Amino acid sequence: xxxxxxxxxxxxxxxxxxxxxxxxxxxxxxxxxxxxxxxxxxxxxxxxxxxxxxxxxxxxxxxxxxxxxxxxxxxxxxxxxxxxxxxxxxxxxxxxxxxxxxxxxxxxxxxxxxxxxxxxxxxxxxxxxxxxxxxxxxxxxxxxxxxxxxxxxxxxxxxxxxxxxxxxxxxxxxxxxxxxxxxxxxxxxxxxxxxxxxxxxxxxxxxxxxxxxxxxxxxxxxxxxxxxxxxxxxxxxxxxxxxxxxxxxxxxxxxxxxxxxxxxxxxxxxxxxxxxxxxxxxxxxxxxxxxxxxxxxxxxxxxxxxxxxxxxxxxxxxxxxxxxxxxxxxxxxxxxxxxxxxxxxxxxxxxxxxxxxxxxxxxxxxxxxxxxxxxxxxxxxxxxxxxxxxxxxxxxxxxxxxxxxxxxxxxxxxxxxxxxxxxxxxxxxxxxxxxxxxxxxxxxxxxxxxxxxxxxxxxxx
Amino acid sequence: xxxxxxxxxxxxxxxxxxxxxxxxxxxxxxxxxxxxxxxxxxxxxxxxxxxxxxxxxxxxxxxxxxxxxxxxxxxxxxxxxxxxxxxxxxxxxxxxxxxxxxxxxxxxxxxxxxxxxxxxxxxxxxxxxxxxxxxxxxxxxxxxxxxxxxxxxxxxxxxxxxxxxxxxxxxxxxxxxxxxxxxxxxxxxxxxxxxxxxxxxxxxxxxxxxxxxxxxxxxxxxxxxxxxxxxxxxxxxxxxxxxxxxxxxxxxxxxxxxxxxxxxxxxxxxxxxxxxxxxxxxxxxxxxxxxxxxxxxxxxxxxxxxxxxxxxxxxxxxxxxxxxxxxxxxxxxxxxxxxxxxxxxxxxxxxxxxxxxxxxxxxxxxxxxxxxxxxxxxxxxxxxxx
Numbered sequence: 001x002x003x004x005x006x007x008x009x010x011x012x013x014x015x016x017x018x019x020x021x022x023x024x025x026x027x028x029x030x031x032x033x034x035x036x037x038x039x040x041x042x043x044x045x046x047x048x049x050x051x052x053x054x055x056x057x058x059x060x061x062x063x064x065x066x067x068x069x070x071x072x073x074x075x076x077x078x079x080x081x082x083x084x085x086x087x088x089x090x091x092x093x094x095x096x097x098x099x100x101x102x103x104x105x106x107x108x109x110x111x112x113x114x115x116x117x118x119x120x121x122x123x124x125x126x127x128x129x130x131x132x133x134x135x136x137x138x139x140x141x142x143x144x145x146x147x148x149x150x151x152x153x154x155x156x157x158x159x160x161x162x163x164x165x166x167x168x169x170x171x172x173x174x175x176x177x178x179x180x181x182x183x184x185x186x187x188x189x190x191x192x193x194x195x196x197x198x199x200x201x202x203x204x205x206x207x208x209x210x211x212x213x214x215x216x217x218x219x220x221x222x223x224x225x226x227x228x229x230x231x232x233x234x235x236x237x238x239x240x241x242x243x244x245x246x247x248x249x250x251x252x253x254x255x256x257x258x259x260x261x262x263x264x265x266x267x268x269x270x271x272x273x274x275x276x277x278x279x280x281x282x283x284x285x286x287x288x289x290x291x292x293x294x295x296x297x298x299x300x301x302x303x304x305x306x307x308x309x310x311x312x313x314x315x316x317x318x319x320x321x322x323x324x325x326x327x328x329x330x331x332x333x334x335x336x337x338x339x340x341x342x343x344x345x346x347x348x349x350x351x352x353x354x355x356x357x358x359x360x361x362x363x364x365x366x367x368x369x370x371x372x373x374x375x376x377x378x379x380x381x382x383x384x385x386x387x388x389x390x391x392x393x394x395x396x397x398x399x400x401x402x403x404x405x406x407x408x409x410x411x412x413x414x415x416x417x418x419x420x421x422x423x424x425x426x427x428x429x430x431x432x433x434x435x436x437x438x439x440x441x442x443x444x445x446x447x448x449x450x451x452x453x454x455x456x457x458x459x460x461x
Numbered sequence: 462x463x464x465x466x467x468x469x470x471x472x473x474x475x476x477x478x479x480x481x482x483x484x485x486x487x488x489x490x491x492x493x494x495x496x497x498x499x500x501x502x503x504x505x506x507x508x509x510x511x512x513x514x515x516x517x518x519x520x521x522x523x524x525x526x527x528x529x530x531x532x533x534x535x536x537x538x539x540x541x542x543x544x545x546x547x548x549x550x551x552x553x554x555x556x557x558x559x560x561x562x563x564x565x566x567x568x569x570x571x572x573x574x575x576x577x578x579x580x581x582x583x584x585x586x587x588x589x590x591x592x593x594x595x596x597x598x599x600x601x602x603x604x605x606x607x608x609x610x611x612x613x614x615x616x617x618x619x620x621x622x623x624x625x626x627x628x629x630x631x632x633x634x635x636x637x638x639x640x641x642x643x644x645x646x647x648x649x650x651x652x653x654x655x656x657x658x659x660x661x662x663x664x665x666x667x668x669x670x671x672x673x674x675x676x677x678x679x680x681x682x683x684x685x686x687x688x689x690x691x692x693x694x695x696x697x698x699x700x701x702x703x704x705x706x707x708x709x710x711x712x713x714x715x716x717x718x719x720x721x722x723x724x725x726x727x728x729x730x731x732x733x734x735x736x737x738x739x740x741x742x743x744x745x746x747x748x749x750x751x752x753x754x755x756x757x758x759x760x761x762x763x764x765x766x767x768x769x770x771x772x773x774x775x776x777x778x779x780x781x782x783x784x785x786x787x788x789x790x791x792x793x794x795x796x797x798x799x800x801x802x803x804x805x806x807x808x809x810x811x812x813x814x815x816x817x818x819x820x821x822x823x824x825x826x827x828x829x830x831x832x833x834x835x836x837x838x839x840x841x842x843x844x845x846x847x
Contacts (some may be wrong), residue, residue, distance in 0.1 A: 102846065111688065129584040191698075226496075226546075226749065227747055228748075228752065270674060273492075273546070277490075277546055278546035278549045279546060279547060279550075280543075280544075281545065313490060313492045314490075339492065339497060340492035340493055340494040340546065341494075341497065342493075342494060342496075342497025342544070343497070343498065343499040345747075358497055358503075359493065359497050360493035360496040360497045360502075360511065361510075362492070362494075362496075362511060363495040365509060365512060366506075367496070367497070367502065367503055411812055436584075
């Protein structure tokens, strides 16, 4: 890989060539983030014959998508829809999957980025582990499961759900008794192929790539900052992702919709726009919540006899098949109450044990008190907490709303002002899986166009 | 039902309101958060802030000439502004409508007569008094107790002033109404006259700073941008230090933040610090600080409908598990019929607070008597404690 100067060397050309030089593109690329956007982009780039590094911070790929129960509007499970793609990633000769890894430093420019990565140790030898799961069975430490958002438990050596990919557990150093105080080697003792290796250490890897796609995903708004909604104060008030875990076959209840005392709810309120469309939190609309709220109506009415109330301001169903889905779900008999919920309290007297939702039905002008057993808060999709750190690492900008800034809001939604750095998925703006996959394919296409040129002129970074 | 011929929307009034509120009222999405949260709307189905705003945008303000009690039914508490996803302040909208109704000769309403008389009485020699610090020759700052604290407890006013004089020599006192009632009723020019009158009294004493215990006076004067420096007495007490009056581990009270202090984070913190230093505990209510609820009498809505106010107060105290503690004398009096209630200054300067906590609210004749008695006590002794 070298820099080739232009042949003509008049002053004019010299000046130009200082600013704009012909570079030879490194044919490899990097995708940061192993969620659905990253997975799709990596598959497309690899399919075109280019080597791609897929770097994922967690020990397993899939991201938030794998936490979902069913996907609207097809109502298929992510296990069915996404697992094939995840498996393909692990098998593709052109994809080097680096899980439990993070980007530490970036230098260089389009065509030749030098990226420093830190790989954390699983303490499990991937070449020896056969995925039997006995180590998990034997581990005495119980910890709140992050994948289940605290609603379920895992062990110190764990896998988030049994079908996770790569199907190799990892040891959580902070909670493992061996690392805490040297006691306990239960997993090592039971492991037949002798895959447990407590001696593993952090590894630094340095790679060179011609282009980068950032697909780092999103973070869900935490409604704890809204005292009037009672989240984390009262039982049975869940965010959308928490409800997805309850509804999910891989979740803590095996997919049964239950309130905290273990019984199915008789009534559920689904509250729209929690933290979205709100100058006090996030002014933008999170785009996907109206649709998944309808999905929840369907799942709740399918799995229980509960009465479902939707407290909405608007119903945003603009995509393909979305309005039709809205129609179908309305037919099933969910109650739609147009009003932004004012507050939620615990019921007293005859309503003890219930949650009371206070809302004005703006279509009738009536003040309502709705007693329910469970409340689902459609929380905003927000930029990840470290979005500014990532933006800094790659020298890209964030918009005012905190998401990564695209090159042009109308026509260039996968490119950034920095040549060679592209963005895809929710790290650019809230969107559903279809739009994420489409954008990921767009980013992959841009990368392939860039790399296929072999050479190109890149402005100095 | 006949079709309504839509009149042209009054853009000029809409622009005026936009300038007041700081946001275009046309950006309302009619989500109903304001109404859902508004205590007046929750207890009185005739009052609906969302509908009022939409009425203004799609019809004409003349509707409010026919129903002037509607804009006068707002507590001016600004909880709507706190919760509105577009940042709209329907309290300001109602205030603008009140001012317009006054300009049109419709407001204030006949039921407001007594409140106006109270204010004018508090601006008359029956109550007004301006005294420098009797112990020093200069008067750097002035203690401005306001009508409500004076009506509630003359001895508390005197005790607080004595304490301030001891810690900060050169503190005078001015007894007078701040003009908030005129402002709340939409009488903007009268309100400005009253503030100017206060500025003049402060000037005459040679002071440059006014210290007040009343959050309503505080909000009113702050927004009137007077030519003196304005401080809350709690801010000053934190600097001077407060006595620790609690005998034991400290009783717990449910602390009520006045709605007029909604946006004053420093005031919220100062009050809490003072209560802690005095040796007491507080229960933080769900609706506290910027989310606080009006006690019920905000915005001078009491003369229009007493039962409605009682319902509002009942909703407010329902959150509290202990006796009420507050830093506004009007709030204290409003809570008194529902629960034992105290003013923060009682805890500091009233040795009989445990008994006085159960005292019922003072009715208007008793309020005037207290105010008049306060004036005569101070005037007689030249300001020295009797």
